[in-house]
Amino acid sequence: MLDMHRPGHRAMVETAEKDAPPMPGGNMQRQDTSLTDAQKRAFQQNEADFAKLEEQMRSVEEAATARLSASGLEFDEDRRNCYLCLCSGFESSGSSTRPSTRCANCPHQMTRHAGHQ
Ligand SMILES: [Zn+2]
Ligand SMILES: [Zn+2]
Numbered sequence: 001m002l003d004m005h006r007p008g009h010r011a012m013v014e015t016a017e018k019d020a021p022p023m024p025g026g027n028m029q030r031q032d033t034s035l036t037d038a039q040k041r042a043f044q045q046n047e048a049d050f051a052k053l054e055e056q057m058r059s060v061e062e063a064a065t066a067r068l069s070a071s072g073l074e075f076d077e078d079r080r081n082c083y084l085c086l087c088s089g090f091e092s093s094g095s096s097t098r099p100s101t102r103c104a105n106c107p108h109q110m111t112r113h114a115g116h117q
Helices: 007-018 037-070
Strands: none
Touching: none
């Protein structure tokens, strides 16, 4: 039996490849070459600052998780538990087309839940 060579299988693969989104034309993209030195510096500084923020966020989350565990609360990152309340897990309060960062199960933001990144 050579199931892998069925025509049906082949057709499915080709369709999937055609469905890939086309690359954008690029006329709206920012060009490196047109940046002034000040703009380049601004981007670099922003990158460094956001990296710092992510690092801080990680350590805050680690401490928060440890604190909850130590207090006897079961904390499940896979269920995206809230760090601030007994929320059963983050669920966007928006619609599927306009997702919200606010949780539908508690009054806290997405960033106050585990595994939000
Ligand atoms: Zn909450
Ligand atoms: Zn929540």
